Amino acid sequence: MSLPAVTTPNPNPRPSGSADWLARLSVGEPAALGAAYQEYGPALLALAYRLTGSRADAEDVVQDLFVGLPEALQAYRDQGRFLAWLHRVAVRLALMRMRKDRRRREVPLADEPFPPSVEATYPAGDVWRALERLDPEQRALIVLRAIEGYTHEEIAELLGIRRGTAQVRYHRALARLRRWLEDT
Amino acid sequence: MTDLELERRLRAGILARPVPPASEKAMQAILARRLTGHRLALPTDRAPRSTARVRWVAVIGACAAVTLLAVAVPLTTNRGSTGSAAGAFGLRGMDLLYAQATDRPTFPIVRAARPLASGSWSYALLDADARGRPAAAWQQRLAPGRYDGTEAYVWYYGKDGRLTDTLWLDRETLRPMAREAGTAIGTHVTQIFKSDEVLNGVRTAAGMTEWHSMPLDTLGPRLLGGGRAPADFYDSPGVVELWRPQIAATLGTAELGPGWRGSMEGISAAAGMMGIHFWLNLEVVGEEAVTVPAGRFETWKVQVGKRAGYYAWVSKDRQWLIQLGAVEGGGRGRQVLLGATEG
Numbered sequence: 001m002s003l004p005a006v007t008t009p010n011p012n013p014r015p016s017g018s019a020d021w022l023a024r025l026s027v028g029e030p031a032a033l034g035a036a037y038q039e040y041g042p043a044l045l046a047l048a049y050r051l052t053g054s055r056a057d058a059e060d061v062v063q064d065l066f067v068g069l070p071e072a073l074q075a076y077r078d079q080g081r082f083l084a085w086l087h088r089v090a091v092r093l094a095l096m097r098m099r100k101d102r103r104r105r106e107v108p109l110a111d112e113p114f115p116p117s118v119e120a121t122y123p124a125g126d127v128w129r130a131l132e133r134l135d136p137e138q139r140a141l142i143v144l145r146a147i148e149g150y151t152h153e154e155i156a157e158l159l160g161i162r163r164g165t166a167q168v169r170y171h172r173a174l175a176r177l178r179r180w181l182e183d184t
Numbered sequence: 185m186t187d188l189e190l191e192r193r194l195r196a197g198i199l200a201r202p203v204p205p206a207s208e209k210a211m212q213a214i215l216a217r218r219l220t221g222h223r224l225a226l227p228t229d230r231a232p233r234s235t236a237r238v239r240w241v242a243v244i245g246a247c248a249a250v251t252l253l254a255v256a257v258p259l260t261t262n263r264g265s266t267g268s269a270a271g272a273f274g275l276r277g278m279d280l281l282y283a284q285a286t287d288r289p290t291f292p293i294v295r296a297a298r299p300l301a302s303g304s305w306s307y308a309l310l311d312a313d314a315r316g317r318p319a320a321a322w323q324q325r326l327a328p329g330r331y332d333g334t335e336a337y338v339w340y341y342g343k344d345g346r347l348t349d350t351l352w353l354d355r356e357t358l359r360p361m362a363r364e365a366g367t368a369i370g371t372h373v374t375q376i377f378k379s380d381e382v383l384n385g386v387r388t389a390a391g392m393t394e395w396h397s398m399p400l401d402t403l404g405p406r407l408l409g410g411g412r413a414p415a416d417f418y419d420s421p422g423v424v425e426l427w428r429p430q431i432a433a434t435l436g437t438a439e440l441g442p443g444w445r446g447s448m449e450g451i452s453a454a455a456g457m458m459g460i461h462f463w464l465n466l467e468v469v470g471e472e473a474v475t476v477p478a479g480r481f482e483t484w485k486v487q488v489g490k491r492a493g494y495y496a497w498v499s500k501d502r503q504w505l506i507q508l509g510a511v512e513g514g515g516r517g518r519q520v521l522l523g524a525t526e527g
Contacts, residue, residue, distance in 0.1 A: 023373060023386045024386060027373065027384075028218060029384075030215055033214070033215065033218075034211055034215075037206065037210075037211045037214065038206075038211075041206035041210075041211070042203075042205070042206045044206075045203060045204060045205075045206045046203040049203045049204060050198060050203070055204045058203075058204065059204070059210055062206070062210065063210060063213060063214055063217070064224055064226075065226065066211075066214045067214055067217045067218055067224050068224030068225060068226040069226070070218075071224075071225070071226075072225075072226040072228050076228070085228075089226050089227065089228055092226075092227035092228075093226065093227060096227060123197070124197045124198075124200035124201050126197070127193075127194055127197030127198055127200075128197070128198070128201060131198070142194065143198070145191075146191045146194050146195050146198070147195055147198055147199070171187070174187060174190060174191070177190070177194065178185070178190055
């Protein structure tokens with residue numbers, strides 16, 4: 001083998017989901033990791049925040065995800081569905097964190113005032129407080145189905161339960177939320 | 185109110201709350217954690233279903249796997265060897281060293297004093313829980329060759345009996361010259377270790393190889409935002425990684441004996457942020473009889489790194505790497521020889 005004829009520095013690879021970019025990400029190249037964070041970080045943080053209800057937990061989830069991402073890519077097989085794969089890993093990480101220490105969950109309601117709700121919706125603060133009363137799995141069911149638009153099949157796969165079970169639990173969670181929100 | 189209307193109201197309520205921004209500071213924290221050796225195993229697999237049916241499938245599958253392993257392991261890890269072992273597989277081509285490296289050579293720089301004989305070796309990495317179970321296994325094979333006109337030791341290595349990676353070591357300095365490896369996502373990585381830079385080449389889908397350069401003087405520990413890392417950076421365990429065959433080759437070519445010591449150059453540039461240029465102290469500190477799956481060997485005990493606690497055991501007769509790892513701490517990351525063949 002001979003030395004390459006041309007050296008093409010590429011300090012800022014653009015996330016495109018392409019194989020060569022993923023290869024750079026899989027070896028932990030800082031520029032590739034930084035670009036991935038810029039592109040996917042905000043959406044993942046939002047997802048983790050809605051799942052955990054805590055800014056600190058959400059930031060930890062996203063940090064852990066990106067710290068472990070290069071090695072995790074060794075197991076990545078869903079060609080062309082990188083963002084969906086990232087979302088699934090983020091959901092699993094958030095669930096692990098929520099299950100690990102439920103008591104530590106927090107919603108800094110006093111620090112972050114909710115914006116006024118529009119007509120025909122529940123007050124945002126009430127919704128978040130009601131979500132906080134759900135157990136981690138029920139909360140995940142609501143967020144994944146109602147906000148993220150996952151199908152019951154996809155939720156079942158993420159939570160390791162049957163599709164029918166996911167559907168039943170979702171409707172139970174919905175019923176509990178309805179009851180609490182109507183009481184308030 | 186229908187479920188759909190309830191969902192709509194919930195959605196509006198949840199989305200009404202602003203989400204925290206993804207900050208640059210968080211990205212710096214991510215890079216800092218990786219730079220200091222943090223690695224996390226993410227939950228990438230789908231969660232197992234806990235139904236009775238799935239439990240039965242798991243039991244049947246486990247029985248089948250045990251049967252297959254009983255047949256396959258001797259074929260893959262023990263070809264022509266004298267030992268016996270079993271194990272799960274799942275290693276990449278690098279060793280994460282728990283030895284403490286230095287940023288400059290402390291002892292005379294190691295040069296090959298004798299040639300290496302070709303052969304094949306199988307190793308297992310023992311589990312960190314000190315139960316002595318192989319957590320992973322790999323094979324490496326050595327053949328003479330050339331790289332870019334210079335004589336080289338060519339090492340082929342990989343797991344599961346598949347030698348997927350190739351490492352060229354300079355026959356005199358034992359410094360890495362180049363490396364080629366496939367990746368799990370089907371691409372191909374080439375690295376060329378020059379005197380002043382490491383060239384990383386990634387083969388694109390179009391069949392082209394795109395190169396980028398990492399100057400060697402940037403491979404040392406650096407702080408995010410600029411400046412050098414503190415001198416004790418290398419003291420952290422697990423900071424430095426080493427191409428797996430390099431330490432076996434270095435100790436295999438040395439004139440080991442009482443009082444022998446040398447410094448070995450290491451370059452780990454597999455990951456940009458873990459791309460580190462370092463030196464490892466090697467020093468014969470004793471002689472020991474060691475028993476591993478490949479058999480019992482009279483060995484030189486070589487301290488690896490600047491502090492006691494992490495060692496390599498090298499057989500006195502053929503100078504094979506018999507065992508590598510920490511004595512204390514439950515044998516963390518200890519690798520042992522499963523079997524070997526010459527020629």
